[in-house]
Amino acid sequence: MRWAQAIRTMPALWLAVPVVLAAAWYATLLPSQDGYSVAATAQGTATLAFIGSFCAIAASWEGSRLRRASLWRGPWVRRSATIVFWCVAPAVIVGLIAVLAGVAVSLARSGGGVPDGRFLIVAALGLVAFGAIGFTLGVSLPFEIAGPLAIVGPLFWLTFTPAIDPVWLRHLTGMFRDCCLPSEDLATAPIVASSVVDVGLLIAAVIALTGAARRRRIAGVIAITSVAGALGVNLVAGMGFAPTAPRSPAQLACAESGELTVCIWPEHRAILGQLVEVIDAARPRWLAAGIVSPAMFTEAAPSVAPRGAAILSVPGEPVENGDLVAVVARSLLPAFPDCPSGATGWMTAEYVEAWFEHVAGMPDAELARLHSQPFDPAFPPVLDIVHSVGMSPPAAQQAWLSRVLRITQACDPWPIDDLNIGS
Amino acid sequence: MRFSAVDFTYPPGGLRLTGHDAVLADFTWEVPQGLTVLLGPNGAGKSTLLALGATALHPTRGSVSHANLDSRNRADIRPLRQAIGWMPQQIRPIPGFTAREQVAYAGWLKGLGRAAAWAKAIWALEATGLADQANRLAAQLSGGQLRRVGLAQTLAHDAEVLLLDEPTAGLDPAQRAGFREVVKEIGASRQVLISTHQVDDLDELFETVIILDHGRVKFEGSVKGFLGLVSADGPRRAERAYAALVREN
Numbered sequence: 098m099r100w101a102q103a104i105r106t107m108p109a110l111w112l113a114v115p116v117v118l119a120a121a122w123y124a125t126l127l128p129s130q131d132g133y134s135v136a137a138t139a140q141g142t143a144t145l146a147f148i149g150s151f152c153a154i155a156a157s158w159e160g161s162r163l164r165r166a167s168l169w170r171g172p173w174v175r176r177s178a179t180i181v182f183w184c185v186a187p188a189v190i191v192g193l194i195a196v197l198a199g200v201a202v203s204l205a206r207s208g209g210g211v212p213d214g215r216f217l218i219v220a221a222l223g224l225v226a227f228g229a230i231g232f233t234l235g236v237s238l239p240f241e242i243a244g245p246l247a248i249v250g251p252l253f254w255l256t257f258t259p260a261i262d263p264v265w266l267r268h269l270t271g272m273f274r275d276c277c278l279p280s281e282d283l284a285t286a287p288i289v290a291s292s293v294v295d296v297g298l299l300i301a302a303v304i305a306l307t308g309a310a311r312r313r314r315i316a317g318v319i320a321i322t323s324v325a326g327a328l329g330v331n332l333v334a335g336m337g338f339a340p341t342a343p344r345s346p347a348q349l350a351c352a353e354s355g356e357l358t359v360c361i362w363p364e365h366r367a368i369l370g371q372l373v374e375v376i377d378a379a380r381p382r383w384l385a386a387g388i389v390s391p392a393m394f395t396e397a398a399p400s401v402a403p404r405g406a407a408i409l410s411v412p413g414e415p416v417e418n419g420d421l422v423a424v425v426a427r428s429l430l431p432a433f434p435d436c437p438s439g440a441t442g443w444m445t446a447e448y449v450e451a452w453f454e455h456v457a458g459m460p461d462a463e464l465a466r467l468h469s470q471p472f473d474p475a476f477p478p479v480l481d482i483v484h485s486v487g488m489s490p491p492a493a494q495q496a497w498l499s500r501v502l503r504i505t506q507a508c509d510p511w512p513i514d515d516l517n518i519g520s
Numbered sequence: 521m522r523f524s525a526v527d528f529t530y531p532p533g534g535l536r537l538t539g540h541d542a543v544l545a546d547f548t549w550e551v552p553q554g555l556t557v558l559l560g561p562n563g564a565g566k567s568t569l570l571a572l573g574a575t576a577l578h579p580t581r582g583s584v585s586h587a588n589l590d591s592r593n594r595a596d597i598r599p600l601r602q603a604i605g606w607m608p609q610q611i612r613p614i615p616g617f618t619a620r621e622q623v624a625y626a627g628w629l630k631g632l633g634r635a636a637a638w639a640k641a642i643w644a645l646e647a648t649g650l651a652d653q654a655n656r657l658a659a660q661l662s663g664g665q666l667r668r669v670g671l672a673q674t675l676a677h678d679a680e681v682l683l684l685d686e687p688t689a690g691l692d693p694a695q696r697a698g699f700r701e702v703v704k705e706i707g708a709s710r711q712v713l714i715s716t717h718q719v720d721d722l723d724e725l726f727e728t729v730i731i732l733d734h735g736r737v738k739f740e741g742s743v744k745g746f747l748g749l750v751s752a753d754g755p756r757r758a759e760r761a762y763a764a765l766v767r768e769n
Contacts, residue, residue: 166614174602
């Protein structure tokens with residue numbers, strides 16, 4: 098087919114510009130990702146939610162064209178695979194360009210970086226599978242049926258599946274919107290599982306297109322989709338909603354100051370020096386108040402961080418020293434237990450955090466900015482408690498700290514009275 | 521082109537477990553050189569025979585061969601298809617394509633490169649008298665014009681054997697006369713087998729007549745020999761000869 102003819106007759110090419118623009122626009126609606134290119138690429142590939150349907154319907158139209166002209170399965174010299182390729186390829190290529198546009202916008206919004214190829218490979222596999230399924234529907238059914246199926250099928254798979262329990266089902270779709278926090282990386286299991294499912298769908302489409310007897314084709318399609326689905330489920334069953342694994346600590350950028358070591362992710366490297374200064378200044382003050390802070394602060398995930406290290410989560414953009422003090426103070430808090438609904442013990446952690454900040458020398462104005470009101474209006478003002486604790490003897494302060502830290506861990510249903518220094 | 525001991529039965533459709541009766545059984549026949557007309561009543565197996573010749577259908581047993589290419593050998597299928605042009609009974613327009621684009625696409629499907637198919641398409645449309653309609657959408661052509669597009673599709677890839685299934689169905693007398701001229705021209709250098717159930721199509725331009733009925737060759741010979749089956753007196757001699765052969769059944 099000549100270019101002019103292709104542009105005139107193929108919906109995939111008519112719709113190329115609107116689809117690419119829609120993907121780029123959609124990517125602007127997604128959260129920006131602090132310079133972490135893995136997370137930014139993951140957000141960008143969320144455009145698959147509608148690009149999958151585009152590929153399927155465009156390929157379905159081409160299949161339907163062959164069906165309506167009675168050209169499918171004719172005694173041709175060209176191989177069926179070649180014929181299908183030229184029908185499906187434009188839709189897949191336009192779809193891939195649209196995904197890349199979404200990824201480019203997402204990366205640009207997060208401060209640049211190189212797209213992560215793993216997401217793009219999985220997205221490409223998905224688009225090929227959707228294109229093949231769309232074509233198969235087009236040559237098999239009247240377009241009035243094949244068209245709506247081609248739109249609804251991928252849309253249902255890509256948007257409904259992530260919305261249902263069990264939550265790990267979403268990892269089979271190849272759309273990894275929940276990847277990744279800075280301390281996380283895309284896990285291998287979801288990549289393999291979604292690729293297996295996509296390849297299974299592709300093989301099922303190929304089986305459906307063969308000239309074998311209908312019963313054999315139906316049996317083949319059921320068998321291959323079942324096997325691929327079972328393999329995929331086996332790989333991701335039991336995972337949480339995020340398709341992630343801890344990010345390799347080898348990527349951390351570290352700085353040392355005396356016995357202190359601070360490690361943060363490379364996309365946050367710009368504030369490493371400032372962070373070291375803040376921690377260096379705070380540690381002696383905390384020590385004077387009886388708080389022994391760790392010698393290592395790291396952004397690595399707790400599961401891979403060195404034992405005893407404080408786990409940081411620093412902002413991506415340049416910040417005031419006060420914000421960094423808050424980040425470091427938060428890193429000294431113990432992890433919260435998985436409390437039942439209604440428990441409010443974790444809310445008391447803000448008082449401890451504010452007290453750490455106060456001890457580290459944070460001015461009252463800054464404290465007031467960060468802790469203007471507690472999580473729940475029924476709780477006492479944070480600054481009032483911090484000031485009253487700060488004016489108490491060191492032993493009373495220690496006793497208060499121990500008591501409130503216990504509350505944060507105890508899932509106490511209503512701990513307000515225990516917040517006061519004299520309780 | 522040769523059919524050797526060909527059996528053919530349509531496979532059961534849908535959930536049916538049993539097939540139809542055999543359309544062809546132990547059918548052996550060689551397509552003669554030049555222009556051959558294949559006559560027979562509805563259901564005689566004419567379209568099936570042509571589709572088998574084109575390898576659009578595959579014999580249950582036996583083979584179709586041409587120039588040392590045998591349909592039983594997988595490696596021979598594509599060269600065999602390249603050597604054969606088949607015009608099926610129904611020609612449908614390709615949605616969105618012009619006449620030239622439709623013919624060029626058929627040429628590409630038959631193995632021509634894109635540029636060659638594009639060039640051959642206009643040649644084939646000229647050969648079928650449709651060059652002036654080349655840039656019209658195929659869907660806008662009349663039934664007769666569409667059949668000529670079908671013929672052009674068959675010609676585009678320079679096949680050695682042409683199998684034309686009811687090519688004159690739906691054409692008016694003038695179009696049929698025009699079609700005969702085209703066939704005469706293309707038949708000079710190729711084996712051409714034209715199936716029809718219209719005895720009116722019988723013409724001196726055909727070198728061989730074959731009558732097929734219930735999957736069996738009832739007659740094979742020259743037009744003169746066929747007409748000689750009945751007396752020269754009286755009207756509609758070809759129709760009477762045909763009826764005499766088919767009635768015997």
